[in-house]
Amino acid sequence: xxxxxxxxxxxxxxxPWLMLMVIPASIGWSAAPTFQQLMDPALFPKxxxxxxxxxxxxxxxxxxxxxxxxxxxxxxxxxxxxxxxxLGHRRSVVRLHLSRPLQKGHLTHHGPGFARATFEAPKxxxxxNGDSLFMLHAHEPITVTVERLLLPAxxxxxxxxxxxxxxxxxxxxxxxxxxxxxxxxxxxxxxxxYDLPADSVLWxxxxxxxxxxxxxxxxxxxxxxxxxxxxxxxxxxxxxxKDHGKTVLLQSEVMLWKDWNLDFVPRLGADEFARVxxxxxxxxxxxxxxxxxxxxLKGTAxxxxxxxxxxNFKGWPPGNATGENMEHFMEAITRVLKQYQPDGxxxxxxYIDSPAALYALARQTRALLGENGIxxxxxxxALGYGLCYLPQADAYVDFVLRGxxxxxxxxxxxxxxxxxxxxxxxxxxxxLCNNGPPELSSELAASVLRANAxxxxxxxxxxxxxxxxxxxxxYRARLNPQLRAVVDREANQRQALVTAQAQRRKxxxxxxxxxxxxxxxxxxxxxxxxxxxxxxxSPQNPSPFRVLDGELLVRGxxxxxxFLSLPVSGKAHGLVLRLRQGTDGxxxxxxxxxxxxxxGAALRLGTRSDGKxxxxxxxxxxxxxxxxxxxxxxxxxxxxxxxxxxERSSDGTHFEKVWTFEHGGTFSGEMKELLLGKVPYNxxxxxxxxxxxxxxxxxxxxxxxx
Numbered sequence: 001x002x003x004x005x006x007x008x009x010x011x012x013x014x015x016p017w018l019m020l021m022v023i024p025a026s027i028g029w030s031a032a033p034t035f036q037q038l039m040d041p042a043l044f045p046k047x048x049x050x051x052x053x054x055x056x057x058x059x060x061x062x063x064x065x066x067x068x069x070x071x072x073x074x075x076x077x078x079x080x081x082x083x084x085x086x087l088g089h090r091r092s093v094v095r096l097h098l099s100r101p102l103q104k105g106h107l108t109h110h111g112p113g114f115a116r117a118t119f120e121a122p123k124x125x126x127x128x129n130g131d132s133l134f135m136l137h138a139h140e141p142i143t144v145t146v147e148r149l150l151l152p153a154x155x156x157x158x159x160x161x162x163x164x165x166x167x168x169x170x171x172x173x174x175x176x177x178x179x180x181x182x183x184x185x186x187x188x189x190x191x192x193x194y195d196l197p198a199d200s201v202l203w204x205x206x207x208x209x210x211x212x213x214x215x216x217x218x219x220x221x222x223x224x225x226x227x228x229x230x231x232x233x234x235x236x237x238x239x240x241x242k243d244h245g246k247t248v249l250l251q252s253e254v255m256l257w258k259d260w261n262l263d264f265v266p267r268l269g270a271d272e273f274a275r276v277x278x279x280x281x282x283x284x285x286x287x288x289x290x291x292x293x294x295x296x297l298k299g300t301a302x303x304x305x306x307x308x309x310x311x312n313f314k315g316w317p318p319g320n321a322t323g324e325n326m327e328h329f330m331e332a333i334t335r336v337l338k339q340y341q342p343d344g345x346x347x348x349x350x351y352i353d354s355p356a357a358l359y360a361l362a363r364q365t366r367a368l369l370g371e372n373g374i375x376x377x378x379x380x381x382a383l384g385y386g387l388c389y390l391p392q393a394d395a396y397v398d399f400v401l402r403g404x405x406x407x408x409x410x411x412x413x414x415x416x417x418x419x420x421x422x423x424x425x426x427x428x429x430x431x432l433c434n435n436g437p438p439e440l441s442s443e444l445a446a447s448v449l450r451a452n453a454x455x456x457x458x459x460x461x462x463x464x465x466x467x468x469x470x471x472x473x474x475y476r477a478r479l480n481p482q483l484r485a486v487v488d489r490e491a492n493q494r495q496a497l498v499t500a501q502a503q504r505r506k507x508x509x510x511x512x513x514x515x516x517x518x519x520x521x522x523x524x525x526x527x528x529x530x531x532x533x534x535x536x537x538s539p540q541n542p543s544p545f546r547v548l549d550g551e552l553l554v555r556g557x558x559x560x561x562x563f564l565s566l567p568v569s570g571k572a573h574g575l576v577l578r579l580r581q582g583t584d585g586x587x588x589x590x591x592x593x594x595x596x597x598x599x600g601a602a603l604r605l606g607t608r609s610d611g612k613x614x615x616x617x618x619x620x621x622x623x624x625x626x627x628x629x630x631x632x633x634x635x636x637x638x639x640x641x642x643x644x645x646x647e648r649s650s651d652g653t654h655f656e657k658v659w660t661f662e663h664g665g666t667f668s669g670e671m672k673e674l675l676l677g678k679v680p681y682n683x684x685x686x687x688x689x690x691x692x693x694x695x696x697x698x699x700x701x702x703x704x705x706x
Contacts, residue, residue, distance in 0.1 A: 029323070035176035035200075039116075039125060039135060041108075044113065044367075048363065048371070049131075049210060052113070053067050053112055053128065057107065061077040067132045068131075070084060079099070080098070085207075087169070088208065088424060093206060094164075095147040095149060096145070096204060099144070102124065104121060123138075124137065124138055125139065135202075137200075144194045146192040147191070148188075150164070151166065151498050152498075153501065154166075159384070160175045161174045161355055161383060162192065163389065165418055168424055168491070169208055173191075176200050176356070177196070180194060180196075187505070187506040207426065208427040220247060221246060221456070222456045223457050223459055223462075225248065225250055225459040226458075226460075232250075232273070239283065241459065241462065242283050244457050248286075249290075253292070253348065254309065256289065261303075262297060264332055264333070264335070273340050274340075277341060286374060287344075288342055288345055291329075291336065293326065293329045295320075295348060299325055299327075305317045314689045321354070326357065326360065326361060334368060347376070350393075376397065376398060377397055378433070379402055385622070387419045394425075395427065399430075400426065405619055407438065408601035409601075409619070410444060414664050415664060429454055430453045431454050431456055442470055442473075449483060450487070505642060519705075521704055523568060524701070527550055527551050527552040527700070528550060530545055536562075537562045538685070541678075544562035552676070554591065554677045555694065556584075556694065557691040558584065558589065559586055559687060559690060559692045567674075569671055572667075573639055573705060574637065576703040577634070578634050579635070580700075581607045585692045588614065589678055589681075593702055595674055596673050598669055602616070602683055603667065604616040606635075612625060613648060617644075636648070638705070641665065642662055642664055644660070644661050645660050646659045
């Protein structure tokens with residue numbers, strides 16, 4: 001936390017069968033989908049959601065393919081591909097330079113769904129889909145350098161996959177070789193270089209791939225129902241929602257389905273499911289139901305960790321991030337649509353480790369649902385645990401729900417505008433997840449609309465007059481054609497500032513490459529004695545703390561919490577700590593320090609028992625680097641107005657960068673508390689389902705700098 005027009009009764013009876021007829025028969029994912037498989041002309045040959053190839057030709061030394069959203073022009077004798085945005089503002093956004101000219105090109109396929117060409121020297125295949133996705137399959141080694149033709153107002157990365165965008169659109173880069181170093185620098189003229197080995201694939205995307213549906217965004221409000229008690233609302237409840245929206249989302253995963261991690265069978269039986277369907281359809285409403293490709297564990301090594309009850313609830317099971325379960329999942333949702341006939345589907349989490357699997361999931365699900373079936377996916381973590389995503393996958397979705405548990409990001413307008421909204425990027429309807437504290441306010445509603453995002457109406461909030469007043473007066477009253485003019489006017493005003501902002505951000509990043517300019521720490525925490533503060537300790541870890549030789553020793557089970565909470569105040573621009581993993585078996589529950597701000601933003605630094613470092617920045621998880629668990633390691637974070645870096649050292653003097661992050665100004669406020677010890681990734685007093693064996697870690701010193 002989905003119509004052919006006959007009569008409505010006829011539609012409901014035949015729609016599931018009609019939807020099944022449009023699924024490409026050749027698709028069968030016995031393993032996770034790959035970049036290479038998606039080059040196959042048999043896969044997704046037809047256009048979807050109005051995104052088409054308008055023309056394709058090879059003339060002399062030029063190949064040119066025009067789609068709904070872009071033009072891709074390859075000057076073969078120069079090995080140069082220029083990608084031009086067509087929607088909203090026509091402009092070239094990115095240029096690729098191949099290390100060798102292309103020779104003897106042949107257009108092998110040309111239709112409204114895609115165009116495909118092969119080249120004999122170097123041996124390369126190109127495919128362009130109607131959604132403005134350009135695929136380059138290198139059958140022999142080749143180097144591709146990427147020239148940026150716009151300045152980024154915002155950018156985000158996952159491995160060597162990148163988004164570079166401004167207010168009007170942008171481009172993305174996605175590579176099949178996850179570990180390939182690409183020398184990425186969003187503010188350099190050459191933003192990346194891919195030394196592609198044989199049989200590797202590079203994607204270049206241009207967005208937006210389709211126009212934004214303003215009318216739908218004004219009219220199609222969703223009523224969102226979740227409960228850990230009952231997944232099937234009463235008829236009276238359903239009728240009471242009629243004036244608040246056109247679509248009902250039945251989430252209640254555990255209470256809606258039996259064995260929700262393994263199959264989707266109505267927990268209260270098919271008749272009860274049919275009652276809800278009939279009532280909603282009689283009211284003229286449509287409804288979508290919970291399913292999850294991420295949490296669908298059937299046929300995977302995780303199947304034994306499925307849970308089916310809130311009794312003795314210890315947390316959600318692990319998920320599938322790569323798409324290896326896709327064949328089983330597609331079979332299950334096909335049965336749901338055929339047997340229970342909802343109007344669409346809600347996906348709780350997708351394949352966050354694989355752009356190829358994410359794209360295949362979007363395309364195949366859209367084929368299953370047909371053009372008018374409803375698809376929403378809950379995508380707080382889109383690719384990886386940061387803010388990178390694939391607009392060409394999101395474009396096949398009706399609603400993209402983001403922001404759960406990320407309230408500290410709501411004050412970062414870039415997060416709201418570019419990650420939640422997706423306006424001029426994927427151009428589906430971006431929705432802010434507001435199912436947790438704080439309650440919806442007039443200020444938050446205004447920020448949502450300013451970013452051109454939308455809100456669902458929580459079913460539980462409908463009796464809450466304060467929330468409903470905000471929705472009525474500050475949100476829905478502004479959902480009219482005048483909003484479009486306001487959104488575009490302000491976007492144009494921000495676009496005029498992109499050059500100056502990019503220069504400031506480039507200067508910030510340059511400053512962060514230098515040594516820190518701070519003086520003495522404003523807060524220094526040593527361990528001659530146990531610091532005075534609140535002890536936050538799992539029942540699994542009796543007496544976890546002791547002090548020895550000026551160090552804090554923490555003993556506990558691997559995946560449990562045991563930390564000290566110390567009040568801190570003032571502002572900060574740096575955090576340094578020294579720690580040793582030792583025998584502690586924790587990873588996201590490993591030893592570390594978390595600094596929390598009064599606005600809810602948080603930064604956590606720590607180590608993992610797998611020899612990796614981990615940082616959690618405002619809910620986004622970073623892990624990588626390496627260290628020896630028996631050795632001491634220094635971790636340092638420092639930040640300026642919008643950007644920061646995280647560094648490591650083996651001696652406390654010589655540091656090397658591990659990550660760059662963007663906090664968007666949320667770390668500029670007052671500090672609230674410092675947590676140290678076995679601090680979970682989210683800073684909460686929460687154990688993992690499996691507690692693991694006992695071990696011991698050490699923290700030597702913590703420093704805070706202003």
